[in-house]
Each structure stands twice: as structure tokens, then as C-alpha cells.
Amino acid sequence: MKENKTNLILIAAVTGFIVFLLAGAVIFSDSSKKTSEIQPAAQDIESHHQSVPPDESVFNSLFGKKAPNFILESFEGKAIELEKLNGKKVVLFFTEGLMCYPACWNQMAAFGEDSAFNNSDVITLNIAVDNNNDWKQAIEKMPELAKTIVLFDTDRSVSQQYGALTLPSSMHKGQFPGHTYVIIDREGIIKFTYDDPLMGVRNDELKKELEKIK
Missing domain, CATH: 3.40.30.10 (Glutaredoxin)
Structure with a gap:
């Protein structure tokens, strides 16, 4: 009985750890997506401020x-x-x-x-x-x-x-x-x-x- 209880606790702990890892992966993926979405805008701003070459x-x-x-x-x-x-x-x-x-x-x-x-x-x-x-x-x-x-x-x-x-x-x-x-x-x-x-x-x-x- 005591052994079964220990196994249940172990299974619960492992399951919780797996859920934690999956949640972290989802958050990281979402953050990376947002960063990639912002990046082109920053590039656009940089190109907007590039100097115009001389033209006489x-x-x-x-x-x-x-x-x-x-x-x-x-x-x-x-x-x-x-x-x-x-x-x-x-x-x-x-x-x-x-x-x-x-x-x-x-x-x-x-x-x-x-x-x-x-x-x-x-x-x-x-x-x-x-x-x-x-x-x-x-x-x-x-x-x-x-x-x-x-x-x-x-x-x-x-x-x-x-x-x-x-x-x-x-x-x-x-x-x-x-x-x-x-x-x-x-x-x-x-x-x-x-x-x-x-x-x-x-x-x-x-x-x-x-x-x-x-």
C-alpha cells in the first residue's frame, strides 16, 4: 500500500514536470513568433532613415x-x-x-x-x-x-x-x-x-x- 502511494506521488511529480516543460515551450515559441513579427518593422525604420545619395x-x-x-x-x-x-x-x-x-x-x-x-x-x-x-x-x-x-x-x-x-x-x-x-x-x-x-x-x-x- 505504501509502495503504491509512493508510485502515485512519483507519477504525479513526473507528469507535473512534463506539463511545466510543455508550457515553457509554448511560451518560448509564442515569444519567438512575436519577435520575428516585430523585426521587419525595425528593419523598415532603419531603411527609412538611410541617407539619400548626392544628386547634382x-x-x-x-x-x-x-x-x-x-x-x-x-x-x-x-x-x-x-x-x-x-x-x-x-x-x-x-x-x-x-x-x-x-x-x-x-x-x-x-x-x-x-x-x-x-x-x-x-x-x-x-x-x-x-x-x-x-x-x-x-x-x-x-x-x-x-x-x-x-x-x-x-x-x-x-x-x-x-x-x-x-x-x-x-x-x-x-x-x-x-x-x-x-x-x-x-x-x-x-x-x-x-x-x-x-x-x-x-x-x-x-x-x-x-x-x-x-
Whole structure:
């Protein structure tokens, strides 16, 4: 009798151990399945953030052609249309804007301080992908920026149209412009293009190009 009782206890213990092992196997299998289901999503996120390779084809094709027209709003809330500036020499500066401190800010401030870029004959337009509220932060930090015209290309359509999103100067290719110049003559024809990965202040070089346009 005692032996039968011992056998029953042993059988119960073995059975319980087997059930424990089976339950563990099921949980592990389910966990592995969930992990495998999540993995592709992580891979998708990684591929989404891969940098876009440099592409200068659109930008390099601009020279000698009519500048693509655009209408953008300035910091002061004024809508500025490029075609309505015919008769003036126009300098476009495509910039990352708020995040490009201090290089881009220094160039924009230099434009504002130099009358050669803002007079009856020449107008300079700084095109950034920020919005009005964000740009207030920049002016608070560097008040000189208020002296130059900043236009907001918030949907990046103009920057893309000019091929400025995938140039070597862009630190976030495909998403933001970098440090890029375009000069347009009085008839709306593009006479000069320059992308500057060194992100310098190029007033002197640009003045020479403006002087070539009569």
C-alpha cells in the first residue's frame, strides 16, 4: 500500500514536470513568433532613415535656363513671387535655416549688412525650410537676421524644384538644403549656380558674379 502511494506521488511529480516543460515551450515559441513579427518593422525604420545619395543633376541643369517660378511667404508675412522680380538681379540662398548655426546664419546676416545685396537693382532671398514661429528663435539669438529677407519653403517644394535637397552641402540629403547659391538676371535666366560644402560667407565671390550681369 505504501509502495503504491509512493508510485502515485512519483507519477504525479513526473507528469507535473512534463506539463511545466510543455508550457515553457509554448511560451518560448509564442515569444519567438512575436519577435520575428516585430523585426521587419525595425528593419523598415532603419531603411527609412538611410541617407539619400548626392544628386547634382537637377541643380547642374539649371544654368542658362529660366528660373522656376515660386511664391513663398516671408517672415513678415508678405507673399513674394519670383517672376514679379523681373528687372532686378536676384540672389537665392537655399539654406537649412534654423539648424544650420552658425554657418548659414552668418551668411544670411552678411547679406543683410551688405547693401550690394539689397538695393534698387539687386534683391537677395534666403530660402529656408523652417516656419515663421521657429524663425523667431533665430532672430532672438542673432538680431542681425531681421535685416535680410527670409522665405519659408515649409513643404520643401521649391528646394526640390531647384535640386537643392540632394547636393553635397546638405547634411540631411533628401530632407534639407545645405548652403547653395543661385543668381538670376533681369530676364529671369539663371546665370550662376554654386553649392558650398565648406559653408562660407561668399559675398565677395557673389558680387563679382553680379557685376557680370548688365
